[in-house]
Each structure stands twice: as C-alpha cells, then as structure tokens.
Amino acid sequence: MNFLEERILKDGVVKPGNVLKVESFLNHQMDITLMDQMADEFKRRFSGKPINKVLTIEASGIGIACSVARVFQVPMIFAKKSKSINIDGDMYVAEVESFTHKNTNQVIVSKKFLSPDDHVLIIDDFLANGCALNGLISIVEASGATVEGLGIAIEKGFQNGGKILREKGYHLESLAIVDAMDAETSSIQFREQENA
Ligand code: 5GP
DSSP states (O other), rough: OOOOHHHHHHHHHHTEEEEEEEEIIIIIIOOHHHHHHHHHHHHHTTSSSOOOEEEETTTTTHHHHHHHHHHHTTTTTEEEEEOOOOTTEEEEEEEEEEETTTTTTEEEEEEGGGGOOOEEEEEEEEEESSSSHHHHHHHHHTTTOEEEEEEEEETTSSHHOOOOOOOHOEEEEEEEEEEETTTTTEEEEEEEOOOO
C-alpha cells in the first residue's frame, strides 16, 4: 500500500452516493507535505516527458498542481470556472459537468497561456466519470498543445472515466485507484498497481 492509500484509509470518509471525502488532508484542510510527496511521485511516473506546463481546474486541483509545477519547475495554469455567457475569442472554453455539485460550468483558459509548442501535464484531485479531465483535454487540444499525461490523486475505478481515457491512449497515472467502497461498512478497496 502506498502513502496516499494509507492516508485515505486513515482519514478518508466514504459517503453515500459514491463520494469519498478527503477534506481533512486534500480538499479543504490540505497536508502540504503530502502534496509534495504526490508531486515527487508524479515526477517519477512522468519522467522523460518534455513537460513544460501543468494544467488543472479550480478549485481543488490547484494545491496538488502547485506542488507538481514546483518539482517540474514549470508554470501552473488553472482553468477558471466562468458564469459569463459573453466569453470573448481570447479564451479556450469547455463545458464541465460537476460530479459533486451536479451542475455544469464553463471553464476557461486564456489563449495567452497555451500554444502549439506546449507539452502539458494535466493534474486533478479526483477522477470519476472523466468530465473534468475531458474538459481540460479539449482545451489543450484546441490550443494545438500536446497532452503529455494525466496525473490524478484518487481515481474511483468503479466509475468509467479512467477506463475510457486509457482506452483512448492517454498516459493516465492515478496514485490511488479505489475499486470499491461502501458507506455502510466504511470499507475501501484499492486496485493493485504495478508501478506503485
Ligand atoms: P469527474 O469529472 O471525473 O466525473 O469528477 C471529477 C471531479 O469531481 C473532480 O474534480 C473532483 O473535484 C470531483 N469529485 C468526483 N468524485 C469525487 C469524490 O468522490 N470526492 C470528492 N471530494 N470529489 C470528487
């Protein structure tokens, strides 16, 4: 079991509706040493890739993405949630349905910050159905930049986002993959990973 899996078992709370709460160390109160440990692990798993930018989505991806950007020594960009319907041509836009809030947001990234020369590592805290990652991928691809990899802290492997993205050929690395969880018994089962 790796350091993140251990922490999830210790401090994660399984809620009804397939939601794993990790607000004491990842989503609300943040353990920065853990963020740095995750960043080092992403650096190892994506070594050799010509990554020059890290991209995430506000708000909960930002903390991890900052640590990742520091170890890769590259800038971090976060896609902003925007309610504005008058988005001008200077922005890349994607529609992202929120798994936790059950609403849809437009997310935007300024065209100034992504171009065809860029090699992007996309980072997020959770992967469930893949809406957030697909939105970020569509922004990177619209800019002509290359998606070098997808780095996720916690993938819920019983939802199909990860499976579809791997089948599409993206290099997806999730530090912990939850294959099953049960709110009644508070049990969490992780997938064995070769490179963990
Ligand atoms: P997806 O877009 O893949 O369906 O869901 C991923 C997004 O929803 C993440 O950005 C994350 O913020 C949120 N999310 C999905 N599942 C969970 C969960 O079980 N717990 C928490 N805390 N956030 C989740």
